Amino acid sequence: MDNHEREFFISLVRLGKCFLYEKDINLEIRPLTIEQELESNHIFKNTFESSLADEIMTEQQIQVWMNESGLWTAEHETKLEGLKQDLEKLKTEIYNNRHEVKLREKIRRYIRGCEKALSVTSREKNQYFHNSREGYALSEKVSWIIQNSTYHNNTIYNFQEIPINYVVDEWQKSILSESNIRELAREEPWKSLWSIRENSQIKLFNGGLDVQLTINQKNLVIWSQIYDNIQESLDCPSEEVIKDDDLLDGWFLIQNKKRKSEKLEKEFEQEIKNEKIKNSSEIFIIANDSKNKQRIEQLNSPVALAIKQQRAQYIQENKNVKHHDLPDEKQKIEMQVANMITSRNRGGR
Numbered sequence: 001m002d003n004h005e006r007e008f009f010i011s012l013v014r015l016g017k018c019f020l021y022e023k024d025i026n027l028e029i030r031p032l033t034i035e036q037e038l039e040s041n042h043i044f045k046n047t048f049e050s051s052l053a054d055e056i057m058t059e060q061q062i063q064v065w066m067n068e069s070g071l072w073t074a075e076h077e078t079k080l081e082g083l084k085q086d087l088e089k090l091k092t093e094i095y096n097n098r099h100e101v102k103l104r105e106k107i108r109r110y111i112r113g114c115e116k117a118l119s120v121t122s123r124e125k126n127q128y129f130h131n132s133r134e135g136y137a138l139s140e141k142v143s144w145i146i147q148n149s150t151y152h153n154n155t156i157y158n159f160q161e162i163p164i165n166y167v168v169d170e171w172q173k174s175i176l177s178e179s180n181i182r183e184l185a186r187e188e189p190w191k192s193l194w195s196i197r198e199n200s201q202i203k204l205f206n207g208g209l210d211v212q213l214t215i216n217q218k219n220l221v222i223w224s225q226i227y228d229n230i231q232e233s234l235d236c237p238s239e240e241v242i243k244d245d246d247l248l249d250g251w252f253l254i255q256n257k258k259r260k261s262e263k264l265e266k267e268f269e270q271e272i273k274n275e276k277i278k279n280s281s282e283i284f285i286i287a288n289d290s291k292n293k294q295r296i297e298q299l300n301s302p303v304a305l306a307i308k309q310q311r312a313q314y315i316q317e318n319k320n321v322k323h324h325d326l327p328d329e330k331q332k333i334e335m336q337v338a339n340m341i342t343s344r345n346r347g348g349r
Contacts, residue, residue: 095250185223
């Protein structure tokens, strides 16, 4: 995005209005007041409750129906979760290989492909959302919002020449993508406005105290705060990483995993009071359920996980395995013997 494009979008986002030009008619969609937002939520609530009498299924009931009809099964859900995990792995990998240009760009292509597959699969899962009670209620809410916030010549528009569905579509198109919002948040001219907002008491957005922030405005503030937090982090990445969404997402994932690991270790240390057990090379902990099993599994380092996998494979291939027969234990014993021989030879000189 060029600087003049960013200036245009920042001005538009700060104003908070959406402008439509169709059939020689100028329309203006204004931000909601707090009272209007409350009313729109009433519309959603009342529509959702009244649709029960019409026997419209909820989103959860539609998912059950799709499962029974074979439209969305456990296999489909596993595929969706697998794509999400693959995307996280790819973004972690692109960060870890950020200095290898060819490999980095190859991983980036995989990321785009995975994102596309994830988008297609997610749409498949939610293809009947608009037929659910939640979907119907949301449609009525959005329709009410547009009817009560669209103006022509400073007067509420009647939607005679331009259909409301068209205006809704154009309004939704005005919501900037996350990628665009992130660029606006970290670059000029917004970067300077954001940094001086407190000292200069500058007004970031148009509107009175009772006017709600638009979706674009909320997202811009959220990402501005995120970039502030990144700069304040002890592990703050380079400027190159910060300006590359894929690399930064990978950094986020690694930092999040690191925090979770540190938290689990702290919880573990609090649970294990016996210092002899705590300092052992191996500790066996019984998991009460699958969630606790996953939590305990995360305490293992990558090396420990590799050893566990190696042991499992060895035990599967061999019967009546004793502890000292395990490959890692054999290697440990061999190293101990080698160290003893080296120590003796040094002592004999």
